[in-house]
Amino acid sequence: MNAQPPIPFAGSAPTQVSFHRTELNVILSLYGRMVAAGEWRDYGISSLKDVAVFSVFRRTAENPLYKIEKRPKLRAKQGMYAVIGMDGQILKRGHDLRTVLRVLERKLIRAVE
Numbered sequence: 001m002n003a004q005p006p007i008p009f010a011g012s013a014p015t016q017v018s019f020h021r022t023e024l025n026v027i028l029s030l031y032g033r034m035v036a037a038g039e040w041r042d043y044g045i046s047s048l049k050d051v052a053v054f055s056v057f058r059r060t061a062e063n064p065l066y067k068i069e070k071r072p073k074l075r076a077k078q079g080m081y082a083v084i085g086m087d088g089q090i091l092k093r094g095h096d097l098r099t100v101l102r103v104l105e106r107k108l109i110r111a112v113e
Contacts, residue, residue: 017072018047019054026097027054027068030104039107040065066091066104 034040042057051071055064067084079095092103
């Protein structure tokens, strides 16, 4: 008899990293406030093998202003969440998404005359 290799289970195949619904709620809450303030206009989400990226744009046809990354492999080291600026500089990295996003919330605070 010819023995065929077993069919892999859905959980055993390499998976993509993606944002969970609760993580997206936190990110989209900030996004909505920044849109209302006139700072941001568009976003894009990428789910790759080892990273999920939420990119924020001022206009649709330009490079992202900020990228919010989730890298589960860095969970035990620096933290799996990071905010990266337009120039590629890591603005904040950590284990808690809300704490990491505070670096962007500062842009909402403006002096009122």
